[in-house]
Amino acid sequence: xxxxxxxxxxxxxxxxxxxxxxxxxxxxxxxxxxxxxxxxxxxxxxxxxxxxxxxxxxxxxxxxxxxxxxxxxxxxxxxxxxxxxxxxxxxxxxxxxxxxxxxxxxxxxxxxxxxxxxxxxxxxxxxxxxxxxxxxxxxxxxx
Amino acid sequence: xxxxxxxxxxxxxxxxxxxxxxxxxxxxxxxxxxxxxxxxxxxxxxxxxxxxxxxxxxxxxxxxxxxxxxxxxxxxxxxxxxxxxxxxxxxxxxxxxxxxxxxxxxxxxxxxxxxxxxxxxxxxxxxxxxxx
Numbered sequence: 001x002x003x004x005x006x007x008x009x010x011x012x013x014x015x016x017x018x019x020x021x022x023x024x025x026x027x028x029x030x031x032x033x034x035x036x037x038x039x040x041x042x043x044x045x046x047x048x049x050x051x052x053x054x055x056x057x058x059x060x061x062x063x064x065x066x067x068x069x070x071x072x073x074x075x076x077x078x079x080x081x082x083x084x085x086x087x088x089x090x091x092x093x094x095x096x097x098x099x100x101x102x103x104x105x106x107x108x109x110x111x112x113x114x115x116x117x118x119x120x121x122x123x124x125x126x127x128x129x130x131x132x133x134x135x136x137x138x139x140x141x142x143x
Numbered sequence: 144x145x146x147x148x149x150x151x152x153x154x155x156x157x158x159x160x161x162x163x164x165x166x167x168x169x170x171x172x173x174x175x176x177x178x179x180x181x182x183x184x185x186x187x188x189x190x191x192x193x194x195x196x197x198x199x200x201x202x203x204x205x206x207x208x209x210x211x212x213x214x215x216x217x218x219x220x221x222x223x224x225x226x227x228x229x230x231x232x233x234x235x236x237x238x239x240x241x242x243x244x245x246x247x248x249x250x251x252x253x254x255x256x257x258x259x260x261x262x263x264x265x266x267x268x269x270x271x272x273x274x275x
Contacts, residue, residue: 023162026154026190057161057179059186060246088179096183096249097235 007032009039012136015047015116016040016078017109021054029065036069040076047116048073051109053084063098070103079119080104083112144170146204151192151219160201161186168215171205172275180253181215181273187246188219188269196223196266206272214255214274225263233259 007028010017016039024032036048048069052058058066070080082105085093093100106112144167149160164185168178185201192199199221206216226232235248251257256272 023158025158056165057182057186059161059183059190060249061186061190086179088176091176092179092183092253095180095252096187097252098249 007035009035010136011039011043011045014045014120015049015113016043016045017049017051017136019051019054023056024062026061029062033065033069033072037072037076040073040078046078046120048078048080049109049112049116050080050082051084051112052082052089053086053108055089056086058085058089058093058098060096060098063093063096063100066103067101074102079116081106081112081115083107083109144205146202149201149203150198151189151200151221152198153193157186157189157193160189163203164201164215164217167203167205168273171213171215173215173273177273177275181217184250184253184271185217187250188217188271191246191269192219192221192223192267196221199223199266208274212274214272216270216272219269220266221268222266225265225267226259226261227263229259229261 007018007020007022007024010019016036018032018036039045040048050066050069055062066082073080080103082100082103084107085105104115106115147163149163150156151160161182165178165182168181173181189201192201199219202218202220204216204218206214208214233247233251247259250271254271254273256270258270259267260269261267
């Protein structure tokens with residue numbers, strides 16, 4: 001995978017959804033960080049949901065970038081949730097000594113959306129986006 | 144299975160190295176958690192080569208102990224600046240760069256054997272082994 005790989009960033013309601021489907025090289029990871037922040041600024045989203053369920057490995061570099069994204073997003077008034085970490089990845093992370101500081105992790109996309117919703121609440125004008133988000137979550141969760 | 148050498152010259156090679164290690168460890172029969180450990184170690188150590196030495200290589204060696212035990216050995220070699228204080232580099236939290244200082248001590252925890260040789264101005268060789 002070269003640095004040109006584009007990870008999609010979808011905006012649904014007030015949440016940016018980032019499904020990482022491939023092994024990323026360092027450059028792709030750095031690009032992704034920049035693009036998430038740019039999208040946060042452009043769209044005014046309040047949450048970032050990063051789905052790593054297909055990621056087979058998180059090393060100290062990717063771990064640090066996830067922490068950085070969460071910290072930077074927080075400064076931009078947005079909350080970051082990482083969802084779907086594989087058990088083998090979680091075990092390896094802990095053995096490696098990584099904490100993913102400042103990053104909330106939950107088991108799946110549904111839980112992630114629930115957490116983000118509870119964080120900033122959903123008012124009337126967001127009902128459409130909210131419904132859309134539910135539909136998208138179903139789609140992502142479907143095998 | 145034959146041993147092979149993978150050039151480490153840029154960030155793309157880091158991804159190639161960890162992918163190779165995962166494939167070979169799966170072929171040898173390592174379970175998923177060990178494949179993940181080995182791919183992560185490969186990623187950490189290959190990145191160190193590219194980051195600190197600019198270039199080097201990883202030798203991937205399916206290996207067998209005299210009494211028949213099967214495993215995988217990874218050797219990371221470079222002719223970079225070398226590590227002046229290995230004991231310090233092996234401590235959690237020690238870093239000379241932007242890293243978290245988890246690379247070496249963390250990698251050591253993910254394998255069964257970890258050997259590091261380094262001479263300032265000559266280069267570094269790190270050998271790790273994990274047994275099936």
